[in-house]
Amino acid sequence: MEPIVLNYQVDGEDFSTAGEASSAVKKALKQLGFSPDVIRRVAIAMYEGEINMVIHADGGEATAEISQEEIRIILADRGPGIKDIDLAMQEGYSTAPEEVRNLGFGAGMGLPNIKKYSDELKIESTPGVGTTLRILIRT
């Protein structure tokens, strides 16, 4: 069977809408009847990635490809890119601006959390061009 594809434009202008795409994917996974653990991992990993796109890259495109065996999440933006991926993967390292930190974001746990909750994480990033995260979660 072809995977189910859900596609969302993540708005970078309006911080209050951040998290809507992951919320919609969560709802769909519940309707399909995936286990609470899978739903939880997808929801958290995708949420962290979505928030990152809003904070650092003025939004982008979020896609979820759902099949029985695995769920793939692709988060693609045309933001500034990540200069040093190894450094960005370190817990606590953050380049988030002050105003976002005041909201409780930017603790430097986004990427480490995505890695923690996913089975595979691939980051393709070119400074000045953009970043694409490919997250795989096996069901």
Add this chain to the structure above:
Amino acid sequence: MEYFHSVTLDPERCRGCITCVKRCPTEAIRVKDGKATIIKERCIDCGECIRVCPHRAKKAVYDKLSMLDQFEYKVALPAPALFGQYNNLENVDYILNGLLDLGFDDVFEVARAAELVSECTRLKLANEDCPKPLISTACPAVVRLVRVRFPKLIPHLLMVRAPVEIAASIARREAMEATGLPSEKIGVFFISPCPAKVTAVRQPLGTNITDIDGVLAISDVYKPLLNAMNKIQHPKTLSESGLTGISWAYTGGEATSLLRTKYLAADGMENVIKILEEIEDEKLQDLDFVELGACNSGCVGGCLNIENPYIALTRIRQVRKYMPVSNNRIKDYTLSPEEYLCDKPVEYDPVLQLDLDLGRAMQKMQEIQKIEKILPGIDCASCGSPSCHTFAVDVVEGSADISDCLILLKKQLEETKNDECS
């Protein structure tokens, strides 16, 4: 399992408008053949449709005062919200004495049992193994929502019997001791602010037994009780509830009775859903307790009340003024510790799942996506479903036909006309 619901439709009054269809928080209503129909499995008895129906076609099912005649000895269990319904009420004893004049032999305030539930909850929270945040089970509509939509949160539910159930058990026992009558000759009646509690009495949370015989609506009792109260000169002292018990009538009352600061209290279905989502995503982990109510302001906002919720709330603040913080302790009653707790687990009810088989559910979602692409996407609800998305789901489930979409039909007609012209 067959679901009982206390929200029903009067087909004579229903004109098939889409007001309730659009406002139902669980998308449980469809207009079929010109009349609103409720999908039983999805209804959580929140009463929103009763509140919004411009033709008063939506009704709550509850028992009538005449049911008292079936019993030899009758006990009234007034909900705390009842105390907010009357103007210039100095003390709740007028209400309790008035209930005796209506034909009840005794009264037992639900607020008293609420204080006992608060004590149970404080004990639970003090236990290290307690899942946090603990989620209140005071609002049956919220519990039902958790059961159908938030299975991961079921272990967070407070598995203590509802105050009204505990009140009924104590009241029945006391009545049997006082009169020597057998249980079946004693009628225990709850005076309820909302239809969800009517349903909850027929299908109590986490138990099969109930000591409640009938549920009356505050709106039904209001007038005869007012007449009875007007005749009272010197009310006997009957009230035995404290400030915290009475405060369960409004949002935050239950949470503050726990004497802890890390709580969240919210009401209104939209807020409730949002908060449950946040707990599910593990974003509210530092909280001890979450109190959620379907109605604005909590139980005083229930659709079987007479008074505006904010006015009722203000009155309750007045009437509770010189009461002790709490007047009821577990040690004062003869119930065993087990009798406070639910004895049956609450189970996930996957009524919102497309199919119990994952493969078939995925096929259905793909079909839904295909149908959604050809639909206009304006969510006009003329088809009888609340949105184009739910309509697509209904078509795939076989409960609607694609030809029910008027916009598509219009488009087809225009195309045929153009074809004929050319």
